[in-house]
Amino acid sequence: MGHNAMVFELGTFFPYRVRKFATTVSEALQQIYSVEYGLTTSEWRTMAILGTKNILSASEIVERSSMDKVNVSRAVQSLRSRGYLKRDIDGDDRRKSVLRLTDEGIRVFDDLIPKVRAVEERLLKDLSESDLLIMMDLMERISQRAEELVKQRETSG
Amino acid sequence: MGHNAMVFELGTFFPYRVRKFATTVSEALQQIYSVEYGLTTSEWRTMAILGTKNILSASEIVERSSMDKVNVSRAVQSLRSRGYLKRDIDGDDRRKSVLRLTDEGIRVFDDLIPKVRAVEERLLKDLSESDLLIMMDLMERISQRAEELVKQRETSG
C-alpha cells in the first residue's frame, strides 16, 4: 500500500479504451462486408479504393489504404478469383499492374456501399455535426502524438 | 457521373478513420510492451490485470480484458514459461486456476507501468481535461450504437 492512488487499471487506460472502441466499431462494419458479403478487411478496402471508376496499380492502393503490399497482393488475387477484379499489365512499365473492378465487382460494390454508409450513419446518429468535427479533431491530434512517439523511439531506440 | 456527390472515399469513412487511429495509438504503446519487453498484447493485458496484488482465475481475467479464454490460456502459459506468473489450483474448485505475478513478474510490471503511463500522458498531452471527457463520451456513445447494430443483426440476420 502507500501509493494506492497509482494502482493501474486496464479498464481506464486510454490506449485500451481506444482499441476496444475500434474493435466494436469494426465489428459493426464487418457485419456487412464480412458476414454478408464474405470479404476480408483487405478485400473490402481494395474494392472501396477502386470503386466504380478508379484504375490503379497495387502500389497506389497501398498508398491509399494503410495496408502493406503483401496484403494488397493477396486481396487482389482473391478478388480476381471471385471475378470482382481485373488485372492488366501496364504497357509502359511492365512491373506495374493495372487494376479495376469488373462489372460483377461494380455490381457488388454498388450493393454494398449503401449498406456500409447506413452503418456509418447509425454509428454517428446521435452526434451533432460539431460533435463529429470534434471527434475527428481529437483523433487527429492524438494520432499525431502517437506518430511522434513511434518516430522518436525508432531513431533514438 | 451524375451522382458524384456520392462517390465513396475510404479515407473519410468513419470506421476506417477509427481503425487507423486505433492502430496508430496501439503502435505507440507496443513500442513499450512489445519492442522493449517482448510481450504480446495478451501477455501485457494479463499482467496489467493481475498487477502487483490481484489473485485471479483465468476466467476472471477473461471478464476484465475483452480477450477470449484461448488467448488468456496462451498468455498464461507463456508468462509462466518466462517466470513472470505463477499458477496454482483452487482448493475449493479444482478446475479453477489461481493466478498471480511472481516477484520477477512484479519487478517487470513495476518497471513497465511508468513507461506505459508516460505514453498515455504524451498521447493526451494537448487535450484539456474536458477534451478527454468529451472524447471518452463520444467513444462511449458510438460504441453503444455499434453494439446495437451487431446485436440487431445477430437476432434478425
Add this chain to the structure above:
DNA sequence: CTTCTATAGTTACGATTGAAACCAAAAGTC
C-alpha cells in the same frame, strides 16, 4: 448414487498473417 448439464481451461488444426527472401523489370552509373 447415477446421469445430465454446465463450467474452467487446454489442445488440435486449419486459416491468416508478417517478415524476409525472391523475381522481374526499370532506372541510374560508369
Add this chain to the structure above:
DNA sequence: GACTTTTGGTTTCAATCGTAACTATAGAAG
C-alpha cells in the same frame, strides 16, 4: 552497354490466431 540499385509485386515459411473439439471437475436432477 555491362553493373548496380531501385521499384513493383509475389512467394515462402514460420508464427499467430480463432474455432471447434476435448478433458476434467462441479453442480443439478432424478
